Amino acid sequence: EDQVTQSPEALRLQEGESSSLNCSYTVSGLRGLFWYRQDPGKGPEFLFTLYSAGEEKEKERLKATLTKKESFLHITAPKPEDSATYLCAVRVLGNTPLVFGKGTRLSVIA
Amino acid sequence: DAMVIQNPRYQVTQFGKPVTLSCSQTLNHNVMYWYQQKSSQAPKLLFHYYDKDFNNEADTPDNFQSRRPNTSFCFLDIRSPGLGDAAMYLCATSLIGSREQFFGPGTRLTVL
Numbered sequence: 002e003d004q005v006t007q008s009p010e011a012l013r014l015q016e017g018e019s020s021s022l023n024c025s026y027t028v029s030g031l032r033g034l035f036w037y038r039q040d041p042g043k044g045p046e047f048l049f050t051l052y053s054a055g056e057e058k059e060k061e062r063l064k065a066t067l068t069k070k071e072s073f074l075h076i077t078a079p080k081p082e083d084s085a086t087y088l089c090a091v092r093v094l095g096n097t098p099l100v101f102g103k104g105t106r107l108s109v110i111a
Numbered sequence: 112d113a114m115v116i117q118n119p120r121y122q123v124t125q126f127g128k129p130v131t132l133s134c135s136q137t138l139n140h141n142v143m144y145w146y147q148q149k150s151s152q153a154p155k156l157l158f159h160y161y162d163k164d165f166n167n168e169a170d171t172p173d174n175f176q177s178r179r180p181n182t183s184f185c186f187l188d189i190r191s192p193g194l195g196d197a198a199m200y201l202c203a204t205s206l207i208g209s210r211e212q213f214f215g216p217g218t219r220l221t222v223l
Contacts, residue, residue, distance in 0.1 A: 042199075042217070042219065043216050043217060044115075044201050044202075044203075044215050044216045045154070045201070046214070047211055047212070047213060047214075088153070088154075098156050098159055099212060101153035101154050103152060104153065106151075
């Protein structure tokens, strides 16, 4: 069974304190790994897609990396506005729907 | 701006009273999805349409049904809502063959 596990469940950082969120997956035939940001009471907002091991994507203070077993979302010098839940999802063979992790709830304190 | 729109944003219904949630999109995407998301949980896929082809997840309760009258609109019908159906309902779209899904803002359903 395809599984996506995110850790930690919750993370509290001081403003400027860099850290990483983890998404590990056990799937057969990965066809893409996705990161989303979700603010309370809103729908997920697309951040990145990663397709192959070694690939990296960056956007402002966020950098996503991918290996054959996991992905990391690195947050450099976070600001309070980066506080949100970050969701990881994977797509496997064919046109199958995304499999989501439960998310990491990030709080950045000023 | 091209987007996914959900109405209403907040819906309150009574136990057992049918309710319909709507989703529309201006992205001209041919795939539409309905997810249920409860607090601190991952979005759970209920159904999806590839164009007009309806795909129901095996564990989606019979109480939930969907309609897609045209490319732009999709509806989620809950025939007899129970207290356990209170959740955020998310609509998403994508192109067939494309991997990214784009989500609407969600509808928060409360069941009294």
